[in-house]
Amino acid sequence: MFAGAALLLLWGLALSPVTEQATFFDPRPSLWAEAGSPLAPWANVTLTCQSPLPTQKFQLLKDGVGQEPVHLESPAHEHRFPLGPVTSATRGLYRCSYKGDNDWISPSNLVEVTGAEPLPPPSLSTSPVSWITPGLNTTLLCFTGLRGVTFLLRREGEDQFLEVAEAPEATQATFPVHRAGNYSCSYRTHAAGTPSEPSAMVTIEELAPPPAPTLTVDRESARVLRPGSPASLTCVAPLSGVDFQLRRGAEEQLVPQASSSPDRVFFKLSALAAGDGGGYTCRYRLRGELAAWSRDSAPAELVLSDGTLPAPELSAEPATLNPAPGALVQLRCRAPRAGVRFALLRKDADRLWVQRVLSPAGPEAQFELRGVSAVDSGNYSCVYTDTSPPFAGSKPSATLELRVDGPLPRPQLRALWTGAVTPGRDAVLRCEAQVPDVSFLLLRAGEEEPSAVTWSTHRSADLVLTYVGPQHAGTYSCRYRTDGPRSLLSELSDPVELRVAVKFSRSVVSNSLRPHGLQHAGLPCPSPTPRACSNSRPSSR
Template identity: 70%
Template sequence: MSTLWAFLMLWGLLLSPATTEAAVAFQTQPDLWAEVESLLEPWANVTLTCHACLETMDFELFKDGVTQEIVHLGLPAMEYQFPLGPVTSDTQGLYRCRSGLSSGWTQLSNLLEVTGAETLPPPVLSTEPVSWITPGLETKLLCRGGFRGVTFLLRLEGDDQFLEVFEAPTGVEATFPVRRPGNYSCSYRTHAAGAPSEPSATVTVEELGAPLPPTLSLQGASAAAVLHPGARTTLVCVAPLSGVHFQLRRGEEVLQVPMSSTSPDRVFFHLNAVALGDGGLYTCRYQLRGQPTWSLDSAPAELLLSDETLPAPELSAEPATPRPAPGASLQLRCRAPRPGLRFALVREDAGQRRVHRVLSPAGTEAHFELRDVSAADSANYSCVYVDTEPPFAGSAPSAPLELRVEGPPPRPQLRPLWRGAVTPGRDAVLRCEGQVPDVTFELLRAGEKEASTQTRTAHRSADLVLTYVGPQHVGNYSCRYRRSWPKVLVSEFSEPVELQVAGS
């Protein structure tokens, strides 16, 4: 079997006997650690080992964000060793590696700090699978160091008697089961008489009576929809951990509906032919395998069913202008013939309809607020109402109301989450803050057309990370956001932020 074929199979879909399909993403990130001649003098003679996940003929070593050596082997191998020898001021730094993959490279490895100092650099402490404990859940703390063959020490803040020890004669990581909540840190020592390393950053583990809630949304990430009887829809429930049993409910009623999955942390509930009585608030929850306790309920997703047999409501704007100025606020008022109804404001743009908000006013009129409007709010709006009591009839949609806001969307703001010059080899994080949700944020350096990094989010801001910064990253950066659906929307660039790298 070829390496490429094995790789493609590992990326395939696996069928689960529990009616779910799990997509398993094969990890391609290589591992980097230090091999030392003697743990009594760890910096006296050091070799860095880059271990790949697939056989390859290509390896690359970086220090402080800059390539140090590229190796092309005659035969495929799983790892390559880069000798450093005695650590000096020239070889001190922050190292990463990567390995060849098909016609390109894998992502960068973990970060390895080589200091040569008497006090050893700190390890990295993390939780798996989540940062809380609850009955039936096996939460673990993973402490990863840079040397093979060391002894790891786990401590609990506020308890001087607490000390767990784990010897890793051939590995670089220790796994500690967690049974108590608290603030944990770990360190390591290279030999019994040696001083411990600097401690890791503190990790907090909470104790919960019930697992944290999942998230529930309609496919397309909205929280509500207006449907006709007989329509199909899908609800997506996502848990904070994998391998759980999911349940869909409407009120307190447990619903037995077809399910599928593309990942072990989520499930798709398929509602194949909704009827008028199927409207309402839906929630989901999950259960750890073999445990009686259910998680907290998700925030609800709402379905409104309308057969369009009731008279259409009237939709108006206050102030009554179809072209409000950017930054203005206005109120869309939906009026029905009688009180006691559930109203939905629907936005339609480029042929796509999406519920903007749902209200249940005491009177006959629902007031939907649009604040600080921009070009992102330009669309055709309509409203509907439904009766939440039998026979659950619903109205036809109101006549559409067109809103057009001229000009570009609001300019974002960019700010660095560091002070001074960035240490070579560390990450530089910049926060781009806009006013429009469901966009892709991009970070660009002055003079370049391609984004240095980008991320899509449902929120109005995003942290943009320049990984493993080196001298080549020096420059002025700006951010913008864009959206291609339901129509193209591109903001102006933010004011620039200068990135300086120490020693450059």
């Protein structure tokens, strides 16, 4: 066995179908390692940083900390950082950056130099999705930070490698997948070399038909519409480059379509007739002779009412309209007769927005608000519509004002790691709330600006501190914020301590001391001075 350096590429961002196939310019640089000899790749190592734009300033980052920048005499697209024979001083996790017109660009992918045998695992990902179906070309992408290796693909349960791919000028290989199963990949530097440790396992499923898309009513259409009004619905597929279809019941709706990205389409309905309300679904089909239609999406409801029928009655149980936080509130909407569809409405900016739709057998619909909080406060009413010709609809009921006092429920913050975080790794914290469709904020004790911000349609979100260094150590909490005209902010979660391991020669000790001058935790600051990263904050949705 050789004693020396092993190198691994770990991408900081997961690939998504939209990101892969959409055309856009990515300003981030690429970093890879080159060996002096494939027979002894660790005896003489060079890291190459390549930028898509010409620049005179490159910088190498090691274990989450920026090294001294390199100033070139003339603009260039790449710079080589020679490490030579790897020692305890040069082992670590590396990224690189370059200076743009005004500021340092977000750092590159991650390359690991371990100085140990066997070679550490590469990373394995799927494109465009993690399943196969007739007509779809699913592939596995194996990445490593060492340029010019041979990649090996293995399927669980089989002793031999399925495929071998040489990459003399690349750091990745693509393998087509035709069977379901659990896959891993590894690499070696020469034919007689020992393969690296295998990547994490990736599961490929066989799905026929393809999984359902999601269909939503656009905000301007999520209200009580009058006959003759337009409406818009958005259908999103789990992959790009497909044909979409809008359906109402078993019938296809031939309506105009528009798109802003290859994984979604907007269905434009104009001059809705009285009978055009109700539930719509969408589906998609891969472009090919063998392609089958996907499963149907969950229904999305359009509510049309001409206001000619008598208003229903809306009541609450319990009768008090000032319930305690966490209580169950039942809103009952009663019509003069059975056989109608009910819609619960909420007033917002002088418009009645549809919250839920029910079609009970009797003349009354019961809408449940579970675990109410301040976010449920508002003015509620309801309407009903006929489900058969002439498809008339009622006036809105009298309004009930529901008021829930107190702040939004406190979220819970969990660290998705154990012990101290190795410098250069990512630290992922999961913030869990009781409210969907909110912005999650990660805050470090003693700082006003959030360290990370993300918006989610779900009740939880992962907040990532990328490429952690000693400057990230500290205590973190999270909170969430509702969007819209009535923005509300939750209480802070209980704190979580982030400890960053500090390397001294060959030993690693834990450091939980708070350093001075914390940079923005979402991006590693390429400059040795944290102030240079004051403008590198993620956007809030």
